[in-house]
Amino acid sequence: MAPKHLKFAEVAAPRLKNDPEFRRAYEQRRFIQETAVAVRQLREQAGLTQAELAKRVGVSQPVIARLEKGQDDRAPRFETLRRIGEVFGRQVEVVFSGKKSKAPMVSVE
Numbered sequence: 001m002a003p004k005h006l007k008f009a010e011v012a013a014p015r016l017k018n019d020p021e022f023r024r025a026y027e028q029r030r031f032i033q034e035t036a037v038a039v040r041q042l043r044e045q046a047g048l049t050q051a052e053l054a055k056r057v058g059v060s061q062p063v064i065a066r067l068e069k070g071q072d073d074r075a076p077r078f079e080t081l082r083r084i085g086e087v088f089g090r091q092v093e094v095v096f097s098g099k100k101s102k103a104p105m106v107s108v109e
Contacts, residue, residue: 027105028075034106035081036070042088042108043068057083
């Protein structure tokens with residue numbers, strides 16, 4: 001008999017609801033991953049390399065690479081995100097939404 005594969009929601013939902021530390025860590029990881037996808041999407045749509053974006057933002061290429069891979073345990077600095085947005089003619093917005101919101105934490109308009 002094949003092992004049952006659990007869905008993330010089945011395992012995480014009770015912990016997200018009942019464990020504040022788990023929820024904080026999950027939300028931070030989710031923000032980091034969604035930011036990574038958004039930055040890479042913007043960069044690729046603009047036809048820039050990581051090195052070109054890094055130069056325009058004023059950081060090193062490895063900073064952009066780590067950000068795009070979502071490998072850093074820390075959330076990207078607001079100032080870095082602001083400068084990335086500036087390169088693409090975008091503005092960073094912070095929105096406080098309801099706790100049960102299923103909307104993405106990071107989006108590109």
